[in-house]
Amino acid sequence: MFDSKNPQRTPISELGEFGLIDHLVKNAKSKLPNTALAMGDDAGLIDHGAYFTAITTDLLVEGVHFDLSYMPLKHLGYKSVVVNLSDIYAMNGTAEHITVGIAVSNRFPVEALEEIYEGIHLACERYNVDLIGGDTTASTSGLMISITATGRVEKAKATKRSGAKDNDLIVISGDVGGAYMGLQILEREKQVFIENPDMQPELGGHEYILERQLKPEARKDIVDLLHNLQVQPTSMIDISDGLSSEILHLSKASNHQFNVYENKIPIDPSIYTLCEEFNLNTTTVGLNGGEDYELLFTISIEDHDKIKANPHLSVIGYVKEGSGANLITRDDKVVELKAQGFKHHE
Amino acid sequence: MFDSKNPQRTPISELGEFGLIDHLVKNAKSKLPNTALAMGDDAGLIDHGAYFTAITTDLLVEGVHFDLSYMPLKHLGYKSVVVNLSDIYAMNGTAEHITVGIAVSNRFPVEALEEIYEGIHLACERYNVDLIGGDTTASTSGLMISITATGRVEKAKATKRSGAKDNDLIVISGDVGGAYMGLQILEREKQVFIENPDMQPELGGHEYILERQLKPEARKDIVDLLHNLQVQPTSMIDISDGLSSEILHLSKASNHQFNVYENKIPIDPSIYTLCEEFNLNTTTVGLNGGEDYELLFTISIEDHDKIKANPHLSVIGYVKEGSGANLITRDDKVVELKAQGFKHHE
Numbered sequence: 001m002f003d004s005k006n007p008q009r010t011p012i013s014e015l016g017e018f019g020l021i022d023h024l025v026k027n028a029k030s031k032l033p034n035t036a037l038a039m040g041d042d043a044g045l046i047d048h049g050a051y052f053t054a055i056t057t058d059l060l061v062e063g064v065h066f067d068l069s070y071m072p073l074k075h076l077g078y079k080s081v082v083v084n085l086s087d088i089y090a091m092n093g094t095a096e097h098i099t100v101g102i103a104v105s106n107r108f109p110v111e112a113l114e115e116i117y118e119g120i121h122l123a124c125e126r127y128n129v130d131l132i133g134g135d136t137t138a139s140t141s142g143l144m145i146s147i148t149a150t151g152r153v154e155k156a157k158a159t160k161r162s163g164a165k166d167n168d169l170i171v172i173s174g175d176v177g178g179a180y181m182g183l184q185i186l187e188r189e190k191q192v193f194i195e196n197p198d199m200q201p202e203l204g205g206h207e208y209i210l211e212r213q214l215k216p217e218a219r220k221d222i223v224d225l226l227h228n229l230q231v232q233p234t235s236m237i238d239i240s241d242g243l244s245s246e247i248l249h250l251s252k253a254s255n256h257q258f259n260v261y262e263n264k265i266p267i268d269p270s271i272y273t274l275c276e277e278f279n280l281n282t283t284t285v286g287l288n289g290g291e292d293y294e295l296l297f298t299i300s301i302e303d304h305d306k307i308k309a310n311p312h313l314s315v316i317g318y319v320k321e322g323s324g325a326n327l328i329t330r331d332d333k334v335v336e337l338k339a340q341g342f343k344h345h346e
Numbered sequence: 347m348f349d350s351k352n353p354q355r356t357p358i359s360e361l362g363e364f365g366l367i368d369h370l371v372k373n374a375k376s377k378l379p380n381t382a383l384a385m386g387d388d389a390g391l392i393d394h395g396a397y398f399t400a401i402t403t404d405l406l407v408e409g410v411h412f413d414l415s416y417m418p419l420k421h422l423g424y425k426s427v428v429v430n431l432s433d434i435y436a437m438n439g440t441a442e443h444i445t446v447g448i449a450v451s452n453r454f455p456v457e458a459l460e461e462i463y464e465g466i467h468l469a470c471e472r473y474n475v476d477l478i479g480g481d482t483t484a485s486t487s488g489l490m491i492s493i494t495a496t497g498r499v500e501k502a503k504a505t506k507r508s509g510a511k512d513n514d515l516i517v518i519s520g521d522v523g524g525a526y527m528g529l530q531i532l533e534r535e536k537q538v539f540i541e542n543p544d545m546q547p548e549l550g551g552h553e554y555i556l557e558r559q560l561k562p563e564a565r566k567d568i569v570d571l572l573h574n575l576q577v578q579p580t581s582m583i584d585i586s587d588g589l590s591s592e593i594l595h596l597s598k599a600s601n602h603q604f605n606v607y608e609n610k611i612p613i614d615p616s617i618y619t620l621c622e623e624f625n626l627n628t629t630t631v632g633l634n635g636g637e638d639y640e641l642l643f644t645i646s647i648e649d650h651d652k653i654k655a656n657p658h659l660s661v662i663g664y665v666k667e668g669s670g671a672n673l674i675t676r677d678d679k680v681v682e683l684k685a686q687g688f689k690h691h692e
Contacts, residue, residue, distance in 0.1 A: 009455035012484075020456065021482050024463045028470070028477045032442055035476040044478030046443055046496070048394050056479055057445040057494055063486035064449075096378055097392055099403040101492045103410075109355035110366065117370045124374070130381040131374045132390030133402055136367050138358075139490070140409035146447045146492035148403055150392070 040253070041161050042090035042238055045153065052153040056087035062142040069193075070186045070201075073112055075214045076145070077119025083240065084149035085127050086218035086293045090238040091160070092226070093153030095218075097132050098124070101146035103139035116145070127220055157232065161253035164235040164298040168319040170258060171233075173222045173294045173312055175266040176243050177282070180289025181274050182206065182213030208270060216293045222312065223295075229306045236297035242290040245339035247325045250296065257322030260337065262329045264316040287327070287337070386599070387507050388436035388584055391499065398499040402433035408488040415539075416532040416547075419458055421560045422491070423465025429586065430495035431473050432564035432639045436584040437506070438572070439499035441564075443478050444470070447492035449485035462491070473566055503578065507599035510581040510644040514665040516604060517579075519568045519640045519658055521612040522589050523628070526635030527620050528552065528559030554616060562639045568658065569641075575652045582643035588636040591685035593671045596644065603668030606683065608675045610662040633673070633683070 015023055021039075030038045036052055037045035043056035060066060060080045068076075081098060088095040100120060104113065113136070124131050129149070189201035203210060218238075226233065235254050237246045243265070251258040265286045275282045298319055299307065307313050317328070325337040361369055368386075376384045382398055383391035389402035406412060406426045414422075427444060434441040446466060450459065459482070470477050475495070535547035549556060564584075572579065581600050583592045589611070597604040611632045621628045644665055645653065653659050663674070671683040 008457050010457060012450070012452060012454070012456055012459070015456060017482065020459070021480075023456070024459055024482065025477065025480075027463070027467050030476045030478070031474060032476050035443065035478060038476055038478040039480075044443065044445065046399075046478070048399070049396075053392075053394070053399065053496075055443065055445055055494070055496065057447045057492065058481050059447045059449050059483050059490075059492060061449045061483055061485050061490075064484045097381065097390065097401065099390065099401060099494060101403045101405045103405050103407045103490060104358070106358060108358070110358055110361060110369070111354050111356060113358070113366070113370055117373070121373050128377060130376045130378050130384055131371065132376070132381060132384040132392070134367070134371075134385075135404050136363065136370065137405050137407055138410045139407050139488075141487050142485075144405075144407075144449060144485070144490055144492075146403065146405060146490075148401070148445060148494040150399075150401065150496075 037160065042087040045091070045158065051155055052093070052158055053150055054088050054091045054093045054153050055148065055150045056084055057146065057148045058084050058087065060145045062144065067190070068143070069190055071214060073115035074119040074122070077116035078123045078215055080145045080147050081120055081123035081127070081129070082216055082218045083293065084147045085129065085220070086238040086240070088149050088151035089218055089220055089223045090236050090295060091153050092157045092223055092233060092236060093151040094223070095127060095129050095149050095151040095220070097130050097150045099148045100131060100134035102134070102136050103144040104136070105139045105141050105143070108143065127218065157227070159233045159236040159297070161235055161237050161250050162255070164250055164254035164256050164319045165300070166256065166319060166321050167301050168234050168298040169301055169304060169315050170247070170260060170296070170298055170317040170319060171307065172243070172266060172296050172314050172316050173219050174292070175268045176239060176292045176294060177267050177271050177285040177289040178209040178212035179216060179291035180285055181271050182209035182211070184278055185210060186213065208268060209274070212292065216291065218293055219295045225310070225312065231299055231303045231306050233297035233299055236295060239292045239294045239296055240290060242288040242339070243296065244287040244337050246296050247337060248339045250298065251323065251325045254319070255323065257320045258317060258325040259320060260317035260325065260327055262327055264314060266314040383506065388433040391437070391504065397501055398439070398504055399496055400434050400437045400439045400499050401494065401496045402430055403492065403494045404430050404433065406491045408490065413536070414489070415536055417560060419461035420465040420468070423462035424469045424561055426491040426493050427466055427469035427473070427475070428562055428564045429639065430493045431475065431566070432584040432586070434495050434497035435564055435566055435569045436582050436641060437499050438503045438569055438579060438582060439497040440569070441473060441475050441495050441497040441566070443476050443496045445494045446477060446480035448480070448482050449490040450482070451485045451487050451489070454489065473564065503573070505579045505582040505643065507581055507583050507596050508601070510596055510600035510602050510665045511646070512602065512665060512667050513647050514580050514644040515647055515650060515661050516593070516606060516642070516644055516663040516665065517653065518589070518612060518642050518660050518662050519565050520638070521614045522585060522638045522640060523613050523617050523631040523635040524555040524558035525562060525637035526631055527617050528555035528557070530624055531556060532559065554614060555620070558638065562637065564639055565641045571656070571658065577645055577649045577652050579643035579645055582641060585638045585640045585642055586636060588634040588685070589642065590633040590683050592642050593683060594685045596642065597669065597671045600665070601669065603666045604663060604671040605666060606663035606671065606673055608673055610660060612660040
């Protein structure tokens with residue numbers, strides 16, 4: 001009805017997700033004195049005097065981030081909270097409050113929303129977070145959940161993506177690749193089910209990786225642990241898009257080179273067998289799998305003794321002056337790391 | 347693939363929007379000492395010592411809240427910010443920060459997102475708000491914008507929906523019904539366009555109401571005005587769903603009876619002629635139109651002198667002990683007000 005004033009049409013895929021966001025917010029200029037950090041990190045920071053308030057928003061869209069043929073609604077509600085809390089923990093903060101926006105088509109009954117909210121309440125309970133607002137609205141198709149999390153960050157503890165320094169160690173909590181392999185199992189069983197709806201899905205023996213995909217946890221415990229160990233990370237990010245991609249984010253924001261040893265990347269033993277079954281390279285899965293919601297951070301080398309014996313933490317590499325990131329392979333070759341998202345059979 | 351544990355299917359329409367939200371959050375229990383207000387108001391309140399931080403989330407969904415055949419993308423970006431800021435002003439606060447979540451299908455080019463962000467930046471500029479975070483993601487169909495706004499509320503000034511008292515006056519800023527009539531014009535011209543795409547839309551002479559619909563403003567100026575006049579509202583809400591619905595929200599939250607004079611409802615003169623053309627009742631449009639983003643509030647009768655000469659404010663009724671809400675018609679009949687959303691030809 002109205003002509004667009006701009007007839008040019010650049011496909012979004014041309015810029016990629018991160019390029020797109022950078023491009024769109026390049027005109028955003030912070031004006032307020034209490035805006036301590038805007039855009040480009042896991043959360044924005046507002047200066048509230050004695051401390052910062054961190055704030056972050058993440059969307060989960062049906063058909064893009066989840067598939068309701070295997071994602072139970074209660075788990076979906078739980079996960080949608082957890083992925084947001086994870087961003088607050090990545091600032092080295094304490095998540096405190098969330099708001100929930102849900103757009104839902106009329107193919108969903110009230111009971112479906114009840115199940116989602118059961119998961120939301122459970123996550124709030126488990127992470128000691130209060131739900132304080134939100135919006136529920138119709139959608140023309142599908143389900144969309146938008147959650148905003150806020151939290152408190154002590155000023156002296158606030159950890160951004162920038163801040164990694166020469167000789168710092170690169171540390172990761174837990175293990176990676178599990179959520180991605182859980183997804184492979186679910187996708188495989190979905191195909192079986194589509195071909196023969198009488199078949200029961202074979203999920204036995206894959207409990208760990210299925211839980212990593214369907215009901216991930218955010219590493220509040222690691223933030224507490226670092227506090228107790230008196231370790232102040234120099235930079236930090238949570239692993240949502242994949243280890244490789246997050247390493248490059250830290251490298252770029254910190255303006256330093258990140259070097260990661262292939263044989264140090266923590267991968268659950270069950271994943272090795274499974275990767276063979278799926279004809280996947282374990283390192284590729286570990287680097288690019290995504291959705292593990294572990295914390296990736298750097299620490300001063302002086303703090304090494306405090307963390308080295310800890311079973312929850314793995315030192316996977318070191319920081320140097322320079323730029324970009326390298327993988328040091330098992331046979332001591334140095335390969336440049338790229339954030340390619342996941343590609344099969346590499 | 348997995349059976350739902352709950353085979354019951356209650357249509358969402360059975361509960362209605364407000365009933366649904368009440369139902370879903372009834373299990374939310376606030377645990378944190380700094381949660382000052384959770385759910386059921388225009389915004390939640392977090393206690394930050396010297397002041398509250400207000401936080402609110404609103405979604406705008408294509409095909410539900412906007413129609414891109416007549417909503418320019420820049421206006422959409424602007425409006426999506428404004429409707430959220432309006433909720434912060436309704437707490438008698440100052441909006442300060444927003445996060446923006448956008449889910450968009452690949453039918454939209456980068457240039458479309460640029461136009462939306464142009465509107466977002468313009469609103470941030472105009473209302474002195476900083477954009478500090480967000481998420482851009484794919485959707486399988488259509489466009490969805492989720493915005494969270496936060497702001498600062500002085501503790502002594504914080505105004506909830508509850509708090510209206512016996513003999514308080516009911517006050518409204520600006521006028522109502524314009525946004526709804528703007529929508530009628532746009533829908534009419536869309537039909538003309540569908541039938542004959544060579545016809546140019548006839549929008550001349552309707553600038554005021556079209557702007558009310560396409561590019562509404564939030565009443566930051568009224569919050570400032572009340573501060574300057576030293577008027578502390580006893581209860582407040584913004585008018586998003588319609589005057590009638592909002593009056594009932596204040597009445598219910600304050601547990602008092604609200605009485606509104608039909609002939610005091612502020613309606614722009616242009617709307618009278620237009621209502622005749624569309625065969626609509628002006629009062630019904632004023633009461634149920636929605637999307638005007640004016641502020642509706644109550645004040646102590648002692649403050650009447652401070653506001654009575656102000657051209658931006660209209661006293662439309664009074665509060666009494668009791669419950670529910672009444673319309674006192676032009677011929678002095680008392681009719682119970684119901685939140686029916688909009689119905690034609692009443």
